[in-house]
Amino acid sequence: MHEYSLACEIFETVIETADKNKAIAVNSITLEIGGLTHVSPEQLLFCLDVLSRNSIAEGAKVNVNFVPPSGECECGYRGDAGVPDKLRDEDQPSLYEYAIQTCPVCGKLLQLLGGDELMIRTIDIEI
Amino acid sequence: MLMHVVNVNKDVLKANNEIAQSNRKLLIRNRVFTMNIMGAIGSGKTTLIEEAINALGDRYRIAVIAGDVVAEMDASRFEKLGVKTVAANTGRECHLDAKLVERSLADLDLKNIDILFIENVGNLICPVDYKLGERVRVVIVSVSEGDDTVLKHPMIFKSSDLAIVNKVDISEAVDADPAKMKADIKQLKPSIPVLLTSKNDRISIDRWIEYIESYIEE
C-alpha cells in the first residue's frame, strides 16, 4: 500500500502545525481512519514512528479512531452499515464484509457512504 | 510549560480528490473522454488499450498516460501505434495519483485529444483510494489471477464503472470459472456492466470497443 507516502504527508502537516503554534514538543496525534480505505494502521504507525525520530514529534503517541461507513438504501433506510463501531484494528470487519452489507429493512445491497477518509483530527502540543 | 490541543482536521486522502476534481474539470472543458484502466500486472491492460487504439485510432484522436513504476516499456508499445504517450513514472509508489496525472496532462495538447487512456499501475488495492479525474473507471481482472480474486479485492469493483474478465480462453487451463467471477462482481455491484474478453476472440474485443464508443456518444 502507500502508507509511507501517507505518513510523510501526515508528518509534514504535524510539523507545520506544531511550528505555527510555536510548539516545543508534540505529545500526541489523533487520526481517524475510514473502514473502507486500504490503509494498514500498523504500517502507518511504523512509518510515522521512523519519520518523527529526531524531530519535535519524536515519541508522540498516535491515537487511531476507526470510522465505520454508514449505508443508504433506495427504500429510504439510512444508518450504520450493519457493522458496529469497534475500536481496535483487529476487530475491524473485512472490506468484503462491508462490501456485501445489505439493507436491514429490505435486504438490497447497501450504498456505502463515507468510510474513505484518513483524517488528522488533532495534535496535542507543548508550548 | 503549556499543553495545547490544536485542531487540524485535514483529510490526507481527500487532498488527492481536490486535484482529481480540477483534472476532471480541465478534461471536460477540453472535451477529452478519459478512462482510468486499473488491474493487476499481467491482467491485459496494455493489450486491451492497444486493441482500442487499433479500432478507434482512425476516428478519434487518442492519447495515453502510461503509469509504470520505473520502466517505460508500456509507453513505447503505445508510441509504436502512433499515439501521443506520456510515461508517468511513480518511482516507488504503487498507484497513480491525481498530482502525477496533473503533471502528465501538462505534457498533452488536450484540445487535440478525444480519448485519453490512463493505464494505472498494476495493482488491485492502491488505485482504489486515488481518483485521478477520469470519467470512467475500468477494472480488468484475468482468469489467470484465480477466480477468487474478485472477492479478495471488493473495493476496486465497487468503485469501478465497467469490469472486464479477461483471458477467458485459458480458463480451463488455469482452472478458473469466468462465470463465477462475473457473478461475484455482480454481487458486489449489481449495476456494473461486466465483459468477458479474450484477445483471441474478436467478438469480445468488439464489445469492449463498443462500450468505449457508447460512453463517448452519451
Ligand SMILES: [Zn+2]
Ligand atoms: Zn432497503
